[in-house]
Amino acid sequence: xxxxxxxxxxxFFFLSLLxxxxxxxxxxxSPIVWAIxxxxxxxxLYSFLRKKLKNEGVASLLVVVLVFFVMVIPVSVITAVAxxxxxxxxxxxxxxxxxxxxxxxxxxxxxHPYIRENREKLEPLLNYIRSDEFRTSVLNALNNLLTFxxxxxxxxxxxxxxxxxxxxxxxFLLRDGEKILREVKNLIPMRREDTEEILRTVYRTVLAVIYxxxxxxxxxxxxxxxxxxxxxxxxxxxxxxxxxxxxFIPPFGAAFVWVPLDLYLFATKGIRxxxxxxxxxxxxxxxxxxxxxxxxxxxxxxxxxxxxxxxxIGGFLxxxxxxxxxxxxxxxxxxxxxxxxxxxxxGRV
Numbered sequence: 001x002x003x004x005x006x007x008x009x010x011x012f013f014f015l016s017l018l019x020x021x022x023x024x025x026x027x028x029x030s031p032i033v034w035a036i037x038x039x040x041x042x043x044x045l046y047s048f049l050r051k052k053l054k055n056e057g058v059a060s061l062l063v064v065v066l067v068f069f070v071m072v073i074p075v076s077v078i079t080a081v082a083x084x085x086x087x088x089x090x091x092x093x094x095x096x097x098x099x100x101x102x103x104x105x106x107x108x109x110x111x112h113p114y115i116r117e118n119r120e121k122l123e124p125l126l127n128y129i130r131s132d133e134f135r136t137s138v139l140n141a142l143n144n145l146l147t148f149x150x151x152x153x154x155x156x157x158x159x160x161x162x163x164x165x166x167x168x169x170x171x172f173l174l175r176d177g178e179k180i181l182r183e184v185k186n187l188i189p190m191r192r193e194d195t196e197e198i199l200r201t202v203y204r205t206v207l208a209v210i211y212x213x214x215x216x217x218x219x220x221x222x223x224x225x226x227x228x229x230x231x232x233x234x235x236x237x238x239x240x241x242x243x244x245x246x247x248f249i250p251p252f253g254a255a256f257v258w259v260p261l262d263l264y265l266f267a268t269k270g271i272r273x274x275x276x277x278x279x280x281x282x283x284x285x286x287x288x289x290x291x292x293x294x295x296x297x298x299x300x301x302x303x304x305x306x307x308x309x310x311x312x313i314g315g316f317l318x319x320x321x322x323x324x325x326x327x328x329x330x331x332x333x334x335x336x337x338x339x340x341x342x343x344x345x346x347g348r349v
Contacts, residue, residue: 042066046174057175059175085235201332226284239261248313
């Protein structure tokens with residue numbers, strides 16, 4: 001009786017300290033999770049450098065420096081330029097909606113042959129665009145967007161600190177990752193083969209999301225930037241970033257962005273510009289999905305499509321961009337845990 005009581009007291013004490021420690025780490029949740037993900041991605045490179053240099057610290061430092069120049073700096077530059085384009089586009093749209101430019105724009109739009117032929121069908125939409133309700137909705141959305149950007153700029157110091165935490169955590173995870181992983185395996189109250197199966201699933205899921213989902217989005221974003229630029233579309237970088245995020249949304253993905261933009265080009269710029277984006281979007285932007293995404297299957301990740309959709313989008317909505325990784329990881333770990341339960345607890349093979 002005393003032994004059981006001591007065990008439960010110790011367990012309560014241990015779990016209390018663990019929860020307290022996790023609570024302390026909550027402000028650093030995002031950079032730490034990013035560091036874990038990047039550790040998995042760059043660990044093969046770290047292992048190669050460690051064998052060549054015979055020094056764990058130097059190998060870890062070289063990988064961190066590489067990540068800084070290849071990922072942190074480009075993302076920072078793209079974010080700064082995109083922010084400028086968002087502000088410029090918002091100001092332009094604000095002036096368009098608030099002034100008489102909207103009527104001039106609609107007048108030019110009505111001169112398009114297709115619009116003129118289908119005037120009666122499009123009349124409800126045109127009336128809504130002219131209404132005060134539409135103007136108010138657009139202005140409120142722009143105000144919210146600019147307020148959001150302003151808050152982000154105010155917290156730029158916090159962003160730099162999170163980048164520092166990310167790089168520091170990445171360094172120590174690369175250097176001491178094997179030791180930490182051994183300790184974690186020893187602490188998990190499961191059979192070693194079951195623990196290994198779960199960890200392999202997490203590893204394959206991260207690689208699948210990186211190479212399949214994120215890789216596809218990056219490829220489509222780059223292709224869309226080229227296409228938007230060739231078609232003479234304003235704010236090409238901004239639209240390419242939106243294309244990147246749209247690539248995660250099935251079933252049409254990047255087409256959610258480039259198809260409406262193509263219709264806009266046909267209606268305002270001309271047939272030549274519209275055809276350029278139509279051909280480029282069909283042959284290069286959308287086909288990237290069929291070229292890159294099969295890498296998901298290469299890494300052996302077989303998840304129900306509907307469940308993967310909700311896991312990815314739900315993860316993004318709950319945790320931000322890092323949720324694109326967390327959602328599939330949680331889902332795949334849950335499914336493999338169910339298999340282990342069936343095998344160990346229920347006796348099914």
